[in-house]
Amino acid sequence: GPLGIGREATPEEIAAWDIDVRPDGQGLPEGHGTVAEGQTIFEEKCAACHGVFGEGEGRWPELAGGQGTLQDERPVKTIGSFWPYLSTVYDYVHRAMPFGDAESLTPDEVYALVAYLLYLNDIVTDEDFELSKDNFGTIRLPNEANFIDDPRPDTEVLKAGAEPCMKDCKAEPPRITMRARILDVTPDAGNDEENAGGSVD
Amino acid sequence: GPLGIGREATPEEIAAWDIDVRPDGQGLPEGHGTVAEGQTIFEEKCAACHGVFGEGEGRWPELAGGQGTLQDERPVKTIGSFWPYLSTVYDYVHRAMPFGDAESLTPDEVYALVAYLLYLNDIVTDEDFELSKDNFGTIRLPNEANFIDDPRPDTEVLKAGAEPCMKDCKAEPPRITMRARILDVTPDAGNDEENAGGSVD
Amino acid sequence: TLAAGALAARGAAASDTAITELPDWTRYLGEGVATRPYGHPSEFESGVVRRDVPWLTASPESSVSFTPLHDLDGIITPNGLCFERHHAGIAEIDPSKHRLMVNGLVEKPLVFTMDDLKRFPRENRVYFLECAANSGMEWRGAQLNGCQYTHGMVHCVMYTGVPLKHILNEAGLRTNAAWVMPEGADAAAMTRSVPLQKAMDDCLVAFKMNGEALRPEQGYPLRLVVPGWEGNMWVKWLRRIEVGDEPWHTREETSKYTDLLENGKARRFTWVMDAKSVITSPSPQAPLNHRSGATVVSGLAWSGNGRIARVDVSLDGGRNWRPARLDGPVLPRAVSRFYCEFDWDGSDLLLQSRATDETGYVQPSKEELRAVRGVNSIYHNNGIQTWHVRSNGEVENVEVS
Amino acid sequence: TLAAGALAARGAAASDTAITELPDWTRYLGEGVATRPYGHPSEFESGVVRRDVPWLTASPESSVSFTPLHDLDGIITPNGLCFERHHAGIAEIDPSKHRLMVNGLVEKPLVFTMDDLKRFPRENRVYFLECAANSGMEWRGAQLNGCQYTHGMVHCVMYTGVPLKHILNEAGLRTNAAWVMPEGADAAAMTRSVPLQKAMDDCLVAFKMNGEALRPEQGYPLRLVVPGWEGNMWVKWLRRIEVGDEPWHTREETSKYTDLLENGKARRFTWVMDAKSVITSPSPQAPLNHRSGATVVSGLAWSGNGRIARVDVSLDGGRNWRPARLDGPVLPRAVSRFYCEFDWDGSDLLLQSRATDETGYVQPSKEELRAVRGVNSIYHNNGIQTWHVRSNGEVENVEVS
Numbered sequence A, B: 001g002p003l004g005i006g007r008e009a010t011p012e013e014i015a016a017w018d019i020d021v022r023p024d025g026q027g028l029p030e031g032h033g034t035v036a037e038g039q040t041i042f043e044e045k046c047a048a049c050h051g052v053f054g055e056g057e058g059r060w061p062e063l064a065g066g067q068g069t070l071q072d073e074r075p076v077k078t079i080g081s082f083w084p085y086l087s088t089v090y091d092y093v094h095r096a097m098p099f100g101d102a103e104s105l106t107p108d109e110v111y112a113l114v115a116y117l118l119y120l121n122d123i124v125t126d127e128d129f130e131l132s133k134d135n136f137g138t139i140r141l142p143n144e145a146n147f148i149d150d151p152r153p154d155t156e157v158l159k160a161g162a163e164p165c166m167k168d169c170k171a172e173p174p175r176i177t178m179r180a181r182i183l184d185v186t187p188d189a190g191n192d193e194e195n196a197g198g199s200v201d
Numbered sequence C, D: 001t002l003a004a005g006a007l008a009a010r011g012a013a014a015s016d017t018a019i020t021e022l023p024d025w026t027r028y029l030g031e032g033v034a035t036r037p038y039g040h041p042s043e044f045e046s047g048v049v050r051r052d053v054p055w056l057t058a059s060p061e062s063s064v065s066f067t068p069l070h071d072l073d074g075i076i077t078p079n080g081l082c083f084e085r086h087h088a089g090i091a092e093i094d095p096s097k098h099r100l101m102v103n104g105l106v107e108k109p110l111v112f113t114m115d116d117l118k119r120f121p122r123e124n125r126v127y128f129l130e131c132a133a134n135s136g137m138e139w140r141g142a143q144l145n146g147c148q149y150t151h152g153m154v155h156c157v158m159y160t161g162v163p164l165k166h167i168l169n170e171a172g173l174r175t176n177a178a179w180v181m182p183e184g185a186d187a188a189a190m191t192r193s194v195p196l197q198k199a200m201d202d203c204l205v206a207f208k209m210n211g212e213a214l215r216p217e218q219g220y221p222l223r224l225v226v227p228g229w230e231g232n233m234w235v236k237w238l239r240r241i242e243v244g245d246e247p248w249h250t251r252e253e254t255s256k257y258t259d260l261l262e263n264g265k266a267r268r269f270t271w272v273m274d275a276k277s278v279i280t281s282p283s284p285q286a287p288l289n290h291r292s293g294a295t296v297v298s299g300l301a302w303s304g305n306g307r308i309a310r311v312d313v314s315l316d317g318g319r320n321w322r323p324a325r326l327d328g329p330v331l332p333r334a335v336s337r338f339y340c341e342f343d344w345d346g347s348d349l350l351l352q353s354r355a356t357d358e359t360g361y362v363q364p365s366k367e368e369l370r371a372v373r374g375v376n377s378i379y380h381n382n383g384i385q386t387w388h389v390r391s392n393g394e395v396e397n398v399e400v401s
């Protein structure tokens, strides 16, 4: 049972930190904003990094586009092409963006920005569309159904007492098929290769 | 068997590092020095810390005296009162002294200093006494016989399956018999007590 | 076996002045005690550092720096060398102002100070933390030439913390509680959904690593520990735990940390870090300084599903294997150190290591993994690593047929 | 048991501005990765340091600084906080110039570079290192007010090193070999006599601690590890190992590190560190910040003779005992962490801990020790430590009847 440690949180304290939003709408605050309002805010607070059309500036991430590319050699994963739930957009924009000024947006501003992000991703097409707590649940993202549960293990598992292959596990002596693309990564020798592509997630 | 790692040491290399001296005399180099010669060197190189008579200066250690004090409340342990073997004096003075200029003394100088340390401890009384490799083994220190082997464990050892005392292990409720002498040791509060006596060995 | 040539060459040589001329450190006093109240490594170890690869990310505040695995040994990662993965830089938190809140499906929502948390029963456990994106750059092929970069988003320390179950029981779980959501106090305020069974099993709310307070880069003063599961769930700068009946589908488990397959579907809630191993020495940043004879191959193996059962090493690119020696404590969900000592004949080698854990799971080759996952899943690349060792001791990251 | 008063007091209070006003670290970016290639603790932990007591010794170069045990947890001591004990200050050695020589009763005297040593098979082991002079100031009574000072000449890390037997076998032992003498490369050039059986058993020639190179204060680049035996034998800055048929009776095992008894005889070659324990929290430097209710007593126990079997804790000065909980890995010749959680009624306490090791040896009280050893043996004080906890949470080092 309880040890008598800590104290009860006040409702005001909980309200200050309880900012998460779930797909069923739990956690959405009262508020509303239109695509047009969102565009204004986006151009002021977001476009410098994410691009006017959410296409990404330099190395900053893109927020729109890429629909239908998930099976390409280089998939483009954005809100419209990949994210399952709109609630995640609200939740994340409010808690983490703009980068460097987190939790500075009001609920109305966040609703407006989310509406604009839907517009950039062609999920809504009307600039006068208004997103609010009341209609939030009616918006479904295109890729919602394409997530599956973890089926692992998905490679070899030995039966009890079995050993992995130890001898002649390959028919032919192995040949080298690829060498390191970026030979010298150590920053100190001055000959680092630049921007070989790829990123860390 | 050997793995073929490393290389053979040359005799010159071994001679540079093989400086240890054993009680049976193994390791003593050729050389000699008198008490009088040792006094000259000691006063120049040692007395500033150890005192002209080896009595110790300030906090630096004493090197002479204390014979017969080992059962006193505050024993004085020096070469004369406590050390078992003279070889240790040679070995240590050569490898570690003077403090800050280790291994700077020649064998003749070390023999002379050891002779002088014997004189300061009244083990030899003739200022013209000369110590050398040849007569080194004839000098015995007074406390040689008073060392015994480790007999531990020397307190309670439980028999297999037994438990230590858990209840009513003292007849009376314990009283505090002593409190910390040095209450505030932390150097940061500016109220440290000075020189409460004792040292670390 | 004996390297006869090496022994023959070991005859008398010229004396080494490093021996015959006493160095200064044998003659003169060094610095005294307490000149270094909190010590630091020798200046001669100044190359042993975390490193980043600037072009990998948009900004250093949302980025990674890698553990120098090639320079380390044993199973403990020194605190100052644990890889970093931040999303809004390092929060510098005043512990006297830090609070932990528990709210949601609880009898009583609670707030704790750091002093409060230290009154709960606590535990000490050695656990690895691996980011699911570790080795992510290597999915398509051999990319970065060094195990610090290919495998350096892993570390292993002893955590001291309160089992999360004690904290949840203090608040009292409602009967429909099924998930918990840890949340960070940094400017990324990261959140993840953790199933209640895991939360009540072995999760810790930790405040120490390797005996001292968490480092700021690792979440000072408080972080979540989710043994064996992907590092992203081990929320740093932990400020809140919400209890709920459904997952939250946060950005870090939807946009990110889902594994996109060839067929366009994406796996979600891929929590466990499968068994994995890597040879840390020799490796591209740790070439061999001798040309033949007694040689030590050293590496790490770990599994989110428990203990490592065995590690095998191949010198010929996976065609033939020999068992390696697991050395020191083999602890569940911690790294294990393995060694393979062999007599090198000086010829080219294709070194590989392959871990098997206590469930029987065998670390797959990269080809086996790609066959199942494609090349765009980004995360959970636990494929076998190959190093090409040349006769001159240099080592390169390669792939083999 | 429930602290009813504490629960009742836990009702709604005024809101904490630390929560309702978002702190800067939740709004703004922190420093990016790789701004700290070798990290350091939070500035808020600046009090967690080694400390010395200047009046204890003649000079800081031959002196000690103590591990801050009261601030630590678990069983791993962070490298920067390991106590120091030097006799000529800290040698700063260039590893490329450092050599290890093996000479004496061997088939072939050998010289090794650091690279050579890394070609031998190696091991990783967690071991405590305690100076035999630890707690030496406390023989006559309660002296220094803090476990950092009363017990701080102990640390515990994972060593990586070569079993000494491999190195001795490489040189080839002559049949009359019976002792080895390690020697340091610093300006104290410390030597000790180690019986061959111990040398061939579990001694290591170590080059890493907690995964990275030894710290200069701990003997970089090489030291001897003599598991369970007094710290003075673990020669730092190791440059030579001589093999012989008799002990050398060096200064460090005659003038020092012999145990003078009441009858004027002195024990020599008192190698093993007997079982010992101490409560690290609460302790004088770690007072309690609450006045009643759930309380955690934390401490360390260790034995040079193997594993700790049990630790018991007393709240009433040794009259009655309860078993403490050993937590985490319990390894032979390493420290073990113990805890005792209890419901404090706020009254004065006389806290003690008592270790028992796997041989059945029970940590004695200080009176029991004095009865056997007198008060002038300086070394091997492993007596039970008593802390007086007051109602206001303050703690003092005391002795009791």
Ligand SMILES: [Ca+2]
Pocket: A018, A019, A020, A021, A027, C242
């Ligand atoms: Ca919520």
Ligand SMILES: [Ca+2]
Pocket: A119, A120, A121, A122
């Ligand atoms: Ca559009």
Ligand SMILES: [Ca+2]
Pocket: A184, A185, A186, A187, A188, A189, A190, A191, A192
């Ligand atoms: Ca470079």
Ligand SMILES: [Ca+2]
Pocket: B018, B019, B020, B021, B027, D242
């Ligand atoms: Ca010798």
Ligand SMILES: [Ca+2]
Pocket: B119, B120, B121, B122
């Ligand atoms: Ca005289």
Ligand SMILES: [Ca+2]
Pocket: B184, B185, B186, B187, B188, B189, B190, B191, B192
């Ligand atoms: Ca003070």
Ligand SMILES: [Co+2]
Pocket: C132, C230, C257, C258, C269, C270, C271, C272, C379, C380
């Ligand atoms: Co995953």
Ligand SMILES: [Co+2]
Pocket: D132, D230, D257, D258, D269, D270, D271, D272, D379, D380
């Ligand atoms: Co001893």
